[in-house]
Amino acid sequence: MMTRFGIAFGVLIGGSATVLAGGVSRLGIQPTTDGLVTFDSELGYSVEDQSDRIRADNSGPNSVRDGVFEFDLSVLPADAQILGANLQITTADVITAPGMQAHVFYFGFAADGQIGGDDHRDNTPGVYLADERYDAGPAGVPAGVQLTVAFNDIAPLQAVLDDGRFFGVRIQATEGVVLDVHSIESALADARPVLNVSYVPEPAALLLLVGGTALLRRRG
Helix, strand or coil: CCCHHHHHHHHHHHCCCEECHHHCEEEEECCCEEEEEEEECCCEEEEECCCCEEEEEECCCCEEEEEEEEEEHHHCCCCEEEEEEEEEEEECCCCECCCCEEEEEEEEEEECCCCCHHHCCCCCCCEEEEEEEEECCCCCCCCCCEEEEECCCCHHHHHHHHHCCEEEEEEEECCCCEEEEECCCCCCHHHCCEEEEEEEEHHHHHHHHHHHHHHHHHHC
């Protein structure tokens, strides 16, 4: 587990922000914390947030594990307009599933910077961000493969940024699927999870709008 200050300091000083064409910036944010939230029909909810890997698996309604990452969006400018985002994760073991493909869903939610039972799918449904199908089994995706999950909906991130809260991303496996990925505690720095956010600071966005309007007027 890492502190809110520590992760923000590391991202900013580490220089992972990149300025792209058209005034768009991209920032890679590592989780403040991440972990595994398990529901067991006999034992209830439990949390593991010190492991070097995160697991999402589903053995049916009596045993469901969700992988959870929580990101501190305060490292972004407060007035940023988010244009896109993706989650970058790296497999820690071969992906397994009952068939030839593993179907995995990704959900987003407003979080509090601490992994708990309330982060499980049963307690916080969240907003659908993406779903992916991965090749499974002996000929499927092995360990050490980087997966990039593009979010279909960025409104939840913008809402969390505007409210000054943490953004949670939950990996939900369908029944029979097991997905292991490296966590923030992984000894392999390049395999640690990253939330990549593309954004335009609002003043710059307004400047582009005003500049474009002025240009059109001149041409008119």
